[in-house]
Amino acid sequence: MSGAGGGAVVVVGDALLDVDLVGSASRLTPDAPVPVVEDLETRERPGGAALAAVVAAQATGREVVLVAPLADDEGATRLRALLAGRVRLVAVPATGGTAVKQRVRVGDHSVVRLDSGSATVTLGELPAGATAAIRDAAAVLVADYGRGTTSDPAVRAALAGARGPVVWDPHPRGADPVPSVRLVTPNASEAARVAAAGGVPAEGDGLAAVGARAEALIRHWGVGAVAVTLGARGALLSYGEGAPMVVPAVPVTGGDPCGAGDSFAAAAALALADGAVTGEAVAAAVAFAGRFVAAGGASAWDASTVREPDVAAEDGVSSLLARVRASGGTVVATGGCFDLLHAGHVATLRAARGLGDCLVVCINSDDSVRRLKGPSRPLVTAADRARVLEALEFVDAVVVFGEDTPAEVLDRLRPDVWAKGGDYAGADLPEAAVLRQWGGQAVVLPYLDGHSTTALVERSRV
Structure with missing residues (x-):
């Protein structure tokens, strides 16, 4: 506010x-x-x-x-x-x-x-x-x-x-x-x-x-x-x-x-x-x-700090992770741009949530998306992308990060599992080395073929 x-x-x-x-x-x-x-x-x-x-x-x-x-x-x-x-x-x-x-x-x-x-x-x-x-x-x-x-x-x-x-x-x-x-x-x-x-x-x-x-x-x-x-x-x-x-x-x-x-x-x-x-x-x-x-x-409430609960603030996410870990649960994270949420995203997110006891979705900021996808993207702002993701029953929290890769935000959140959808089977995910630092595991989830934001955008231009 x-x-x-x-x-x-x-x-x-x-x-x-x-x-x-x-x-x-x-x-x-x-x-x-x-x-x-x-x-x-x-x-x-x-x-x-x-x-x-x-x-x-x-x-x-x-x-x-x-x-x-x-x-x-x-x-x-x-x-x-x-x-x-x-x-x-x-x-x-x-x-x-x-x-x-x-x-x-x-x-x-x-x-x-x-x-x-x-x-x-x-x-x-x-x-x-x-x-x-x-x-x-x-x-x-x-x-x-x-x-x-x-x-x-x-x-x-x-x-x-x-x-x-x-x-x-x-x-x-x-x-x-x-x-x-x-x-x-x-x-x-x-x-x-x-x-x-x-x-x-x-x-x-x-x-x-x-x-x-x-x-x-x-x-x-x-x-x-x-x-x-x-x-x-x-x-x-x-x-x-x-x-x-x-x-x-x-x-x-x-x-x-x-x-x-x-x-x-x-x-x-x-x-x-x-x-x-x-x-x-x-x-x-x-x-x-x-x-x-x-x-x-x-x-x-902490008398030594002053902070605002916020949809993208990691203070609230930290509280969520602390509760899950205190009960012996597993923290799962996944990430991406999630510009124009589609059926492929939903399938991957649902599968990721099934791997543990909470799911944190790390999304690229608007500037980060532009650097990765070009000046015409994103089609949807980070604030609205976060709201749509949070509306999904299998998403527990959303964090926006400004870097080109999620390495820094992963180091702060330290999830037990990092789940990635797509054709990465058999390959070493770029984030895997980061996860190994605290004993986490990077995994690949089946991707719903034929669904991508880029493909949706191209078809809309025809």
């Missing part, structure tokens, strides 16, 4: 401190059938509105401002330290204590969550700087976690006066959005709960039922649009009349969904700040949230 020019993106809501206690478990306690978790490692990160703010800051060049109530306690001190250098904090004086949510995790699985701190906060006077930041923001994201911030009259008045678009991520215990909101982003259960309170049946999770609830919520709240997030199914966007827009999600292998809603709402706000229309913002948010989950979700 570019974030070039314009004002700041302001996040308003409840800031939490999230703590993961990650360990291993190999036995049960003798007095109860519960695991003994040992060798604990403590990982702290911003939570709630604070998480939404740092996710937004990692994904844009814009300034991100967090307006949130903070008490004067140890939790708030730790939270301030995590936010320092990442977002500009405008703290609202508050009483009630910092909410701390601790998850005890064994590997990728949560065993129990321990919550502490007051369930609600009482705000002091809203600082003048907060009101000005909200008023002048390029976009505002309200991250409501039901602790009372969105019910405060001064906060609501400031939000009603915002000049930029407002995205509201609601909470079951939170207040209704202010009527001027451009987009509200409840998840499926939140939408069903609020709609049921208004007399709309909560039965069923089909698109017709979800669409009916979204229309009801638009009437109930008086807002511009509602995007109901559906997890792995994507999101449904309704403007209150006409056919809703459904944005499917790209399937994600593994990952941690913690923080997915925050990442979705943050991405939608950033897109609106950059001038996107609501439908474009929701489509961008679905894609961003999928990459966020694939990269490990909130639990993968």
